[in-house]
Amino acid sequence: MFQIFLVFFLWDTIFANSQRIVFGYDRQKMLTYIFGLIIVRALVLSSKANEVGGDISRGDIINLLLKPISYVKYWLTRDLSSKGINLIFAVFETILLYFILRPDFFLQGNILLLLSFATSIVLAILIYFLLLFTIGLVPFWVPESAWGISFLMLVVVEFLSGALFPLDILPVSVQSIINFTPFPYLLFFPLQIYLGKVGTLIMLRGIGVSFLWLGVLWLLMRSVWFKGLKSYQAYGR
Amino acid sequence: MSNNFKAEAEKTIIVERLVKNFELIEKKDGILNSFLSIVAPKKKSITALKDISFTIDQGELIGFIGPNGAGKTTTLKILSGLLYPTSGFTQVLGFTPWDRKPEFLKEISLVMGQKNQLWWDLPAIETLKLNQAIYELSDSVFRRNLNELTDLLEVGKLLNTQVRQLSLGQRMRLELIASLLHSPKVLFLDEPTLGLDVVAQQKVRDFIFDYNRRNKATIILTSHNMDDLIDLAKRVIVIDKGEILFDGNLQKLVEEFAKEKVIKLYFSKNTDIKKLEEIGKIKRINLPQVILAVPREVAAIAASEILQNFPVADLTVEEEPIEDVIRRVFKGEITRKEKRLLKPKASDE
Numbered sequence: 001m002f003q004i005f006l007v008f009f010l011w012d013t014i015f016a017n018s019q020r021i022v023f024g025y026d027r028q029k030m031l032t033y034i035f036g037l038i039i040v041r042a043l044v045l046s047s048k049a050n051e052v053g054g055d056i057s058r059g060d061i062i063n064l065l066l067k068p069i070s071y072v073k074y075w076l077t078r079d080l081s082s083k084g085i086n087l088i089f090a091v092f093e094t095i096l097l098y099f100i101l102r103p104d105f106f107l108q109g110n111i112l113l114l115l116s117f118a119t120s121i122v123l124a125i126l127i128y129f130l131l132l133f134t135i136g137l138v139p140f141w142v143p144e145s146a147w148g149i150s151f152l153m154l155v156v157v158e159f160l161s162g163a164l165f166p167l168d169i170l171p172v173s174v175q176s177i178i179n180f181t182p183f184p185y186l187l188f189f190p191l192q193i194y195l196g197k198v199g200t201l202i203m204l205r206g207i208g209v210s211f212l213w214l215g216v217l218w219l220l221m222r223s224v225w226f227k228g229l230k231s232y233q234a235y236g237r
Numbered sequence: 238m239s240n241n242f243k244a245e246a247e248k249t250i251i252v253e254r255l256v257k258n259f260e261l262i263e264k265k266d267g268i269l270n271s272f273l274s275i276v277a278p279k280k281k282s283i284t285a286l287k288d289i290s291f292t293i294d295q296g297e298l299i300g301f302i303g304p305n306g307a308g309k310t311t312t313l314k315i316l317s318g319l320l321y322p323t324s325g326f327t328q329v330l331g332f333t334p335w336d337r338k339p340e341f342l343k344e345i346s347l348v349m350g351q352k353n354q355l356w357w358d359l360p361a362i363e364t365l366k367l368n369q370a371i372y373e374l375s376d377s378v379f380r381r382n383l384n385e386l387t388d389l390l391e392v393g394k395l396l397n398t399q400v401r402q403l404s405l406g407q408r409m410r411l412e413l414i415a416s417l418l419h420s421p422k423v424l425f426l427d428e429p430t431l432g433l434d435v436v437a438q439q440k441v442r443d444f445i446f447d448y449n450r451r452n453k454a455t456i457i458l459t460s461h462n463m464d465d466l467i468d469l470a471k472r473v474i475v476i477d478k479g480e481i482l483f484d485g486n487l488q489k490l491v492e493e494f495a496k497e498k499v500i501k502l503y504f505s506k507n508t509d510i511k512k513l514e515e516i517g518k519i520k521r522i523n524l525p526q527v528i529l530a531v532p533r534e535v536a537a538i539a540a541s542e543i544l545q546n547f548p549v550a551d552l553t554v555e556e557e558p559i560e561d562v563i564r565r566v567f568k569g570e571i572t573r574k575e576k577r578l579l580k581p582k583a584s585d586e
Contacts, residue, residue: 063354065319066347068339069371229335233259234319 007034007164008101023169029195032106033166035094036191041163042090044124044186048078050154052136053146062234072133072221079129108194116203120190123210127182128157130217137221140228162188168197179206182213249423249455250293250316255325257286257311257479285311286322287479293457295422298449300470300487301459304569308479309459310349313425316457317347329423343372346421350431353408354415355400361411362396365418372419379418386414389444406437413441417448424448426458430465442468461567463560475566487559494565495557498536500529502543505550516542525550530557 011034014020015027025033052075055061064071098105108114135153139146158164160183167175167188178184189206192198198206263279264270286308293299301309314320315327318334318341327334332341355364369379387393390410395403403411413429426445430438446469449456460466466473466487473490475483483490500517504525513519516539517531531539536554543549 059352062319062347062349062352065337066317066342066345067368067371068342230321232320234314 004034004038004097008097023166024197025166028104028106029197030166031104032195033191035097035105036194037163037187038094038097039087039090040121040124040187040190042086043083043121044128044190045157045161045163046083046086047128047132048082049075049129049132049136050150052133053139053150056136056232057139057143057146059234072225075133076129080125083125106195108196110196113193113196116207117190117193120185120193120207120210123207123214124186124190127210127213127217128186130214130221131157131182134217134221134224137224137228140232157183157186160184161186162191166191168192179209182210182217185210185213248292249295249297249330250291250457251326251328252292252312252316253290253326255286255289255312255315255327256284256323257308257315257320258323259283259285285479286315288325289476289479289481291474291481291484293455295455296449296453297472298445298456298469299458300466300473301457301476302466302473302563302566303476303482304567307477307569309476310427312476313347313427313457313459317345317425318342319347343419344421345423345425346416346419347425348413348416348427348429350409350428353412355408355411357401358399360397360399361403361415364400364415365396368415368418374419382418382420383414386417389447390414390440406433409433409437410441413444420452420454422452422454424454424456426456426460428460428462429458430460430462438462438464445469463563466563467559477566477569491556491559491562494562496533497530497557498533499555499557500531500536500540500543501551501553501555502527502529502547502549503551505548508548512546513543 008031011027011030014022015030020027022030061071064074108117132150132153135149136146138149160167160178160181162184167178167184170178185206189198189210193203193206259282261281261283262274263281264274289308289312301312303309311320315322316329316334318337321335330341330344332338334341355361356367365383366379368374374382387396390413392407392410392414395407395411400408400411409429409432417424429445430441433441442465445456445458448454449469458465458469470487472485473483473487474481475490483493497518499520504527507524510519510522510527513527513529517529519527520530521528529539529543540552540554544552
């Protein structure tokens, strides 16, 4: 919440002259980006899967391994239900902030873009889940690493996903490298679609890259999972 | 399906030449050593199970005993599919445990005294309903099993209480219900009475006995509680340092491992008890009664010697109490030497 105010007033000051365009954003779109972040963050970045590492290093995973239930699907279900709850709060928060700050929003009217936006959100949710889940499996080998490694992951995600600033204010060369990683497809890319800032071709390419990452991460997760189970020592309990 | 037929034709549990090695990373104290262990970890391999073999029939209730760190829990974890063994053959109900097939997991349960599966912030009934969904139990089966279990364990009134507000004994009994709701055919119990008071222990014990009989369930029990073993297990497997030292009837364990016999004496008049020390170890003096422990081989000679030299009103020669033998097992005093002597006898079971 506090962070939102900070970011809002920062950009509000930069766009004090309402005709001004910075990095290709006018005042309205930048503020929509900031507000869109609240909703998209609540959907994508609020994840239960960051508890997987702790579950494994504490040994609570034993309860689930003993049951006829898939561990991945169990966490995906918990993930999605917690997102549901988060979304309710995020909508509430947005409405509240809207009335406090009274910005003029950019409303996307193109149905096709809205559908693509929704698709990119679903992809982002799954990619982020797989990233966190796979990272959460490291404690199979190094039980004490649970907290550190997921924290490192959060820092990287925060910076490279566009949670702090729109990524297209970075130099083009840096952007093109970042675009090969899965991170910009978590927040930045969906919001770009919503704001109508990408052409059809780039949009399709972005969705294609997201699908590719989804597949790669799925395979990676499965291989790490099976290797992890083999070296799991189920200490203590 | 073919797996089920296979299981009926064969033993419920087969373990052959099972070996499990663990790799440990050694860390010395201090910050410098912590860094060193990251850069160049010192790995140490520990053999938790060395080549163990046994089979168990359907409906058997077996006590698994041995000192701490003997390999009991490791064996149970392998049998329930939590750990991959280093080598060896293991089959439970016709399945390879670590494949963790849903059909296998629906038929087993592992209960650990120090493990919680109940959701801490919710009443127990919520966890039980979640388990109903996970094990795909119909409402009628769920109701029937739940009523039966709550009656047996006398916890019907506690189902709607938040778990964090329950006492340890109450919680343990509800944990048992959560683990047994799907009526597993094979049950692994690791210290099921840990931390319970005497009354609660007895309730859990009666329940295990009953469950074994009613459902023809196969049960392996580990416990450091003497009464658990004496009340429940007919057959015991003694394990220490990853090796099986004895496998057979509990009564036989006493016969085989008891080194001493106990002579109970009632003196008819006062006498110099000190002289008794030359014959055996005085265990208790409560005049006119004296209890004496003598080596098995010389028990008869010792008895006759006492009868000749002391004013004895009554004398009985008894086996060493079962508790004492088991206590020696827990202390790890039963050694491999004895095992070698025993082997031919134990294997013709």
